[in-house]
Amino acid sequence: MTMDRTIRTAGELVGAGLVGAADEQAISRVASRYAVAISPTLARLIDRDDPHDPIARQFVPDAAELTLAPEERADPIGDGAHSPVAGIVHRYPDRVLMKAVHVCPVYCRFCFRREMVGPQGLGTLTPAELDVAIAYIATHPEIWEVILTGGDPLVLSPRRLGEIMERLGKIDHVKIVRFHTRVPVVEPDRIDAELIAALKASGKATYVALHANHPRELTTEARAAAARLIDAGIVMVSQSVLLKGVNDDADVLAELMRAFVETRIKPYYLHHPDLAPGTSHFRLSIDEGRALVASLRGRVSGLCQPTYILDIPGGHGKAVIGASAIEAEGVGCYTVSDFRGNKHAYPPKD
Numbered sequence: 001m002t003m004d005r006t007i008r009t010a011g012e013l014v015g016a017g018l019v020g021a022a023d024e025q026a027i028s029r030v031a032s033r034y035a036v037a038i039s040p041t042l043a044r045l046i047d048r049d050d051p052h053d054p055i056a057r058q059f060v061p062d063a064a065e066l067t068l069a070p071e072e073r074a075d076p077i078g079d080g081a082h083s084p085v086a087g088i089v090h091r092y093p094d095r096v097l098m099k100a101v102h103v104c105p106v107y108c109r110f111c112f113r114r115e116m117v118g119p120q121g122l123g124t125l126t127p128a129e130l131d132v133a134i135a136y137i138a139t140h141p142e143i144w145e146v147i148l149t150g151g152d153p154l155v156l157s158p159r160r161l162g163e164i165m166e167r168l169g170k171i172d173h174v175k176i177v178r179f180h181t182r183v184p185v186v187e188p189d190r191i192d193a194e195l196i197a198a199l200k201a202s203g204k205a206t207y208v209a210l211h212a213n214h215p216r217e218l219t220t221e222a223r224a225a226a227a228r229l230i231d232a233g234i235v236m237v238s239q240s241v242l243l244k245g246v247n248d249d250a251d252v253l254a255e256l257m258r259a260f261v262e263t264r265i266k267p268y269y270l271h272h273p274d275l276a277p278g279t280s281h282f283r284l285s286i287d288e289g290r291a292l293v294a295s296l297r298g299r300v301s302g303l304c305q306p307t308y309i310l311d312i313p314g315g316h317g318k319a320v321i322g323a324s325a326i327e328a329e330g331v332g333c334y335t336v337s338d339f340r341g342n343k344h345a346y347p348p349k350d
């Protein structure tokens with residue numbers, strides 16, 4: 001089967017050699033519950049000879065998704081608790097999420113918004129809802145940053161993105177517009193001059209946060225797409241999810257962070273996996289996560305260090321959860337661990 005269009009059904013997964021015929025029925029049940037999309041670029045990246053391929057694991061549905069754990073929840077990071085109007089999440093005083101669209105070019109099997117995205121998800125904001133969302137931002141002068149997420153905002157046409165940027169551009173107190181996306185990796189050709197121009201607005205700084213979880217996602221084409229954005233004056237940061245069977249390995253994690261830095265993308269967030277329904281096969285313990293993140297400290301440059309975070313269930317925001325290198329030993333006295341794990345008094349005792 002040629003891979004020139006996005007794979008969306010169990011039958012297409014079987015046809016593309018990504019799922020065995022015997023599993024088609026179970027995968028069909030998963031696909032009717034959670035959206036499936038694997039772009040041609042990603043389908044080509046999957047090594048069909050590797051039963052543990054880290055790209056396949058992120059995008060090819062698995063019957064394990066039908067198993068729900070008691071601690072899982074439909075809205076794991078509590079967006080709903082902070083949504084004053086449709087499409088806006090106002091959790092922190094100086095910034096809002098703006099979810100103009102709930103569609104993605106690919107669907108991650110561990111998605112924290114899997115109950116909201118996809119063809120059966122919350123859809124795209126209507127023109128009237130978009131008016132209300134923009135009006136909310138315009139009437140809240142404390143909003144310094146608008147984060148377009150979703151869904152993946154870069155699935156919108158350059159014309160629609162340009163309209164949103166033009167309207168945000170007229171709001172003086174908004175200084176930063178950030179886009180969260182997978183497009184440079186999964187559909188790198190979409191990052192063309194027209195789309196890049198649409199992401200910019202006079203007087204605003206545009207940031208693009210690229211979601212990628214394995215170094216193999218940073219292909220030559222993906223790196224070139226990122227370079228087009230960066231050369232146009234857009235700042236790029238990364239966000240990754242720590243995932244069992246994908247990047248829960250010190251060498252893979254180090255290679256991923258180096259790949260970002262080589263691409264001029266500053267590693268930003270490394271998320272502990274959220275309690276999304278049917279994703280327990282991706283979750284590792286926080287202790288395992290902390291050990292992996294600590295192993296990066298001595299292994300790779302300071303430029304390559306992400307911040308390990310947990311979104312506190314219930315909508316309470318992000319907490320930094322990396323292991324602390326310093327412990328209080330009394331008033332004004334500390335023990336600090338170096339990157340080899342050796343401990344030192346601070347201030348020094350001699």
Ligand code: SF4
Pocket residue numbers: 103104106107108110111112113114117150151152182211
């Ligand atoms: S790109 Fe983001 S919103 Fe879309 S499926 Fe993946 S994690 Fe979910």
